[in-house]
Amino acid sequence: MFVILVYDIGEKRVNKVLKKCRQYLTWVQNSVFEGEITEGSLKKLKMELGRIIEKQEDSIIIYAFENTRYSNREIIGLEKNSLGIIF
Amino acid sequence: MFVILVYDIGEKRVNKVLKKCRQYLTWVQNSVFEGEITEGSLKKLKMELGRIIEKQEDSIIIYAFENTRYSNREIIGLEKNSLGIIF
Numbered sequence: 747m748f749v750i751l752v753y754d755i756g757e758k759r760v761n762k763v764l765k766k767c768r769q770y771l772t773w774v775q776n777s778v779f780e781g782e783i784t785e786g787s788l789k790k791l792k793m794e795l796g797r798i799i800e801k802q803e804d805s806i807i808i809y810a811f812e813n814t815r816y817s818n819r820e821i822i823g824l825e826k827n828s829l830g831i832i833f
Numbered sequence: 834m835f836v837i838l839v840y841d842i843g844e845k846r847v848n849k850v851l852k853k854c855r856q857y858l859t860w861v862q863n864s865v866f867e868g869e870i871t872e873g874s875l876k877k878l879k880m881e882l883g884r885i886i887e888k889q890e891d892s893i894i895i896y897a898f899e900n901t902r903y904s905n906r907e908i909i910g911l912e913k914n915s916l917g918i919i920f
Contacts, residue, residue, distance in 0.1 A: 750896060752839060754863040754913060775892055776841040777864060792909060799910050805862055806909040809837060811898070822879060822893040823886050826841060 748817075749788065750809040751779040755799060762798045763806075766791070774827045835904075836875060837896040838866040842886060849885045850893075853878070861914045 751771060755763045764773075770791045771779035783791070788810070795806055811817065838858060842850050854860070857878045858868035870878070875897070882893055898904065 750837060752862060752865045754865075775839060775894055778839045778841075778894065792907075795909055801910045803911060805911040805913050807862055807865065808907045808909070810905045810907070812904075817899075818897045820879075820895045820897070822882055822895070823888045824890060824892040826892050 747783060747785065747788070748811045748813065749779075749781065749783055750811075751806065753777050753804070753806040755804045755806070759798055759800065759804065763795060763804075766794055766798060772827070776826070834870060834872065834875070835898045835900065836868065836870055837898075838893065840864050840891070840893040842891045842893070846885055846887065846891065850882060850891075853881055853885060859914070863913070 749771065751767060753760075753763055753767075754777065767773070767779045770783055770787055771781035774780050788808075792808070799806065836858065838854060840847075840850055840854075841864065851860075854866045857870055857874055858866035861867050875895075879895070886893065
C-alpha cells in the first residue's frame, strides 16, 4: 500500500522519529514522509514509533491508500526532495 | 475531491498561508490540512497560495484523491484536531 505520514513531535524526540521513518519511507518535506510499504512493515513502523513518542504530546498521522491510481501530487514552490519522486 | 495539503513555509509567511488554507480546508496538525474541495476551489486556493509564498524558499505539497473509499487514516499519539474528523 501507499502511505503518507506526517508528524508533529517534540524537539527531544524528533530526530529519533525522523531516523525511524527513513528506514521505511521516503522523506519529502519537513515532517512528511511517503512511500510504498507492506502491511507488515507498516505495523512494525507503527509499533516502533509508538515506543519513541510521548503519546500525550506528540502526534503522527498515517494516511494509507490501497493504491495511488486515482491520485495526483502537485508541488507549489520548492521541491525539497531533489530526487523528484512523483507517483 | 479529497486533498491533503502539507506545507513548509518561512516564518514570515506562515500565518498568511495558515489563514488561506483555513478558508478552504480543515486543519489537522501542524502544517497539515485536509478536506473535500471542488476542482474550482482547489485551483483558486493554489493560485492564492502561489501569490503568498516565496517559490525559491517555501514548499507546499498537495495530494489529491478522487475519492477516499480505499483509504484509512490512523493517528498515533495525540489527536491535535479535537473535532476528531475521520473520513
